[in-house]
Amino acid sequence: MELLLLISKVDFTLPLKNPVVIFSLVLFIILFAPILLQKIKIPHIIGLIIAGVVVGPYGLNFLSRDSSIVLFGTVGLLYIMFLAGLEIDISEFKKNRKQIAVFGIATFLLPLSIGCLASYYILGYSFLSSLLLASMFSTHTLVSYPIASRYGIVRNRAVALTVGGTMITDILALLILAAIAGAAKGEAGTGFWVQLSVSCVAFVATVFFVFPPIIRWFFKNFHDSVSQYIFVLAIVFLSSFLAEVAGLEAIIGAFFSGLVLNTFVPHSSPLMNRIDFVGNALFIPFFLIGVGMLVNVRVLITGTGALEVAGVIVAVALITKYLAAYITRKTFKLSREEGNIIFGLSASHAAATLAIILVGYNIIIGESENGQPIRLLDEDVLNGTILLILVSCAVSSFVVEKAARKMAVNEETSTTEEEESNERILLSLAHPESVTQLVDLAVMLKPKRSEVPIYALHVVSDTLSDENAQTAGRKMLDAATKYAAATENAIIPLTRFDSNISNGIVYTIKGHNISDVLISIQRTTEQQSFFGAVAQETLQRTFETIFIYRAIQPLNTLKRIVAAVTPSGEDEPGFEHWLHRLTMLSKEAALPITFYTTQKTNFAIRAYLKGRPVEAEFKIFDKWEDFLIFSRELRRNDLFFIVTSRKGNVSYNEVLDKLPYYLINYFSDYSFILLYPKQFGHEIDIEGISTSDYKIIEALSERLGSVNKAGSLFKRLFRK
Structure with missing residues (x-):
């Protein structure tokens, strides 16, 4: 009886108002919705959106889309954009900047032009309303990005193209939104554009030039994992806020903060793991559930007007995004899976789309005869957009899931040098x-x-x-x-x-x-x-x-690798092995490499790096007796990578004996790695060989010019 009495005191009226019950329900949705729907081959993202439809105000009305759902959903959206900037391969991004520009313009202009014509001639809207509605077609939200991340393909060039194109389309579409909103209110004069331009330049300068020194200082001085994670989040939301102050959308600021933090958060670091875990476990699912709560399925039965508008919106949005992806695939000769990834990631509409439509819906341009407000975009467009969010997210999730699975399998089964057993x-x-x-x-x-x-x-x-x-x-x-x-x-x-x-x-x-x-x-x-x-x-x-x-500062606070390679280093047996290791370090830490080598070694390194997304610069250096020149070449926050050699090997020279003296007296403030390449010396049995024996081998190697020859001679003379 006492238990029943306690239960009776809990408020179960719908929508639920008890914060403990609400949070518990959301957590169970996050836990079970993807599991149940995956059994019937439905991606987990769609599972969360459908769950939001069911429990939302247009479904069973368990939850209302109150301030808490909006807050967590906003955090989730910003988190998606932040991860997109953080996980992108910067070297691949720079390498494909022309392709990104082409795709960004194509995926903006095609939906804009076709959408404007369809809205004007088929739906009968005014030019201003048609232009605003068409700008909504141009945008896309990376709702399916977590799927690509889960399959480990976020550093593929197709993902880089789509992420870069997202920024181009969203910025251009939001500029159109600002211009149309200003025109509707009579504010889009010269002063408006000057103010917007100045504020945008100030925002970009702050994020890309003021933030990095602060971030580097923090990571050098604070190593606590919790403090680092909170600091990263603070940078993300400060950047998002500054974007809004500048007149842009917060998602632009979140993406830019990801780009800035990209070099400070290595992709294989504990901090990156924590960022991924918290976002995918909590914030991003909240955003997806919130998107589902916006969907009003009843629009399908409210009349032919809503259905006609919804049909045109969905058809134009998906067809134009597919055409843009197809043109990009054919232009740059991408694979079928890469083309599907581009289409899948760019097909989903959510945040920016909804923002544009809500702004247009809230702009009142007149009043009807019966006193009802005339809006720039009517309720049919709003309902059709909500349906577009559901359909486009479903299509996006299915396409990305299928393509990402194939790409992941292909990468795992391909035998590459990166996966030597x-x-x-x-x-x-x-x-x-x-x-x-x-x-x-x-x-x-x-x-x-x-x-x-x-x-x-x-x-x-x-x-x-x-x-x-x-x-x-x-x-x-x-x-x-x-x-x-x-x-x-x-x-x-x-x-x-x-x-x-x-x-x-x-x-x-x-x-x-x-x-x-x-x-x-x-x-x-x-x-x-x-x-x-x-x-x-x-x-x-x-x-x-x-x-x-020797580490003077953390790897993630460095800016560049300066690699000095001994003459004839390319003739060492372990040349390709250490070069492969160095390029992986460069890629994971997002550090460009400046090589100092002889002309011959230069050619060998260039040949190895051909086709690999490594940012490298080459300088000729062949006088190792002038080694102290590096005290002038090295800059603060450089990693000095010295490829040296054991005595008696091909690339050994006497200057290498002085390296300890040089490093102690002239390079004490720099982090450095001394690398000794692999040699073919495994045939020498090391069991029982004393230090004095190895001194004999070392002396022999100097005379014979090879450790292998010295070891073989030693065995014949002393070990029979």
């Missing part, structure tokens, strides 16, 4: 403060969509019984594992007991077939301790690719 990365953990920096570097170097394992190693010397060292090692391994998990990458922790630390690293490399070793070093003022005994001996006794990394 014999690649394994090892992190040698020695300093607690460098754990996250090494993990960040390893994740960026790891080929995407592959199962390349990452190992984290801590070696404990069995000649010492230091319990504190063992505890510190376990803490570093735990920290590396947790940090990598935040990026949805798994790290395999390894603890090894050995006679000395270098032995442990060397035997782990051999036992696990490691291809890349990452070692961190700390800032020092002594040349003798620059590498440390462990790193030095590991270099002498292994032949794999070794990265020696």
Whole structure:
């Protein structure tokens, strides 16, 4: 009885008003609607929109579209546009800027011209009303973008084309809206356009020139994950607000903030994972449910006027968007799936469309004989637009889902060098403060969509019984594992007991077939301790690719990679391997590369990079005795990437022996990576070879010009 009494006190009148009940209902919709509809092959986005129709004011009336739904829906829309700017491949975007301009103009002009003619001659609206209605056809909202993101194809050129085209169409359409609204109110004079132009220039200058130094300073000084996420959101909504102040739509500001933050939020970072998770779990579903709540299915039975307007609007919007995508596909020789992705992403109408129609609906241009207001766009257009939102989002979701699945399967089944099965990365953990920096570097170097394992190693010397060292090692391994998990990458922790630390690293490399070793070093003022005994001996006794990394600042706060390659570096066995790793680092961190090489090495690197979306600049540098020239060439926030060589190998020269002295005395304020390319030295059996033995091999290699020859001679002379 007491339970029934308590239940009776809860207000269940419709629409629901209890905030706890409302939020619970929305969460269950987000959870179950996609699951139920996916069983009948309906994309989850449509599931959320349909759920919004059912529970909304035009359905069962469980929920009203009150301020809370509008607030979360607005956040979700801005989040979609922010993610579109954040996840875009900047190098691909720059590379395809001409194609983006062509598609943007095509997907704007075709719907605008055909839509204006259809509205004027078929629906019988005035020229001003027809032009405003046609501008609505030109816009599109990236409702299906989360589908492309889920399949991992957001960095495809077709997605870049559509995202860039979205900005062109929305900006032009919103300018038409501002002009028509001003004309209807008698405000569209010269002063109006001057004010709009000045405010837009000020907005763009603020976002692209004032924000970056502030963002870089924040990420350099604040490393707390929660603080970084809140800061990113603050930048997004501040940019959106400034766009509105400038007379543009907030979605433009959200997209621009994504472009600015693109270089500061690596795509494989824990911060990116948190941004994706929160948006796709909460904010974006709220927006989709809110869109569904706008749909009034009853317009289908209110009369032939609404049906006629709705039919023309839906037909013109979908046909013109398809034509624009088809023309773009044929012009730039894209695949069928890429053309479908362009059409699917650009077919959906939601936010900007609704904004334009609501503005036109609220503009009163006169009064009828019976005293009713005459609106620039009537109620039939409003109802037809709501139906367009439902139909276009459904078409968009189905098309993108099908095309994205095919593209993802094709990418996974294609055998590329980025997915070599014999690649394994090892992190040698020695300093607690460098754990996250090494993990960040390893994740960026790891080929995407592959199962390349990452190992984290801590070696404990069995000649010492230091319990504190063992505890510190376990803490570093735990920290590396947790940090990598935040990026949805798994790290395999390894603890090894050995006679000395270098032995442990060397035997782990051999036992696990490691291809890349990452070692961190700390800032020092002594040349003798620059590498440390462990790193030095590991270099002498292994032949794999070794990265020696010193991080002065986080990778995401850097602006450029300056890569110095030793003469004849292209003749090293590991040339393509390290170059592939470097281009992946450049792409993931969105950093352009400036190469300093000889002419011959220059040609080899250019040949490798041909067709790859890497932003690279080349400068001739062949006098390594003038190495200190880099103290003038390097700028603040550069990463100095030095491709060096072990003694006795093809690209080795005596100047490399002075690198520790140079780096300590002239480059102490820069982050750098010393890279030792892979050598074909695996045939030498390292078990039982002492440091003194390797010194003999090193001396022989200097005389013979090859580590391989030296190793073979050593085995014949001393190991029979």
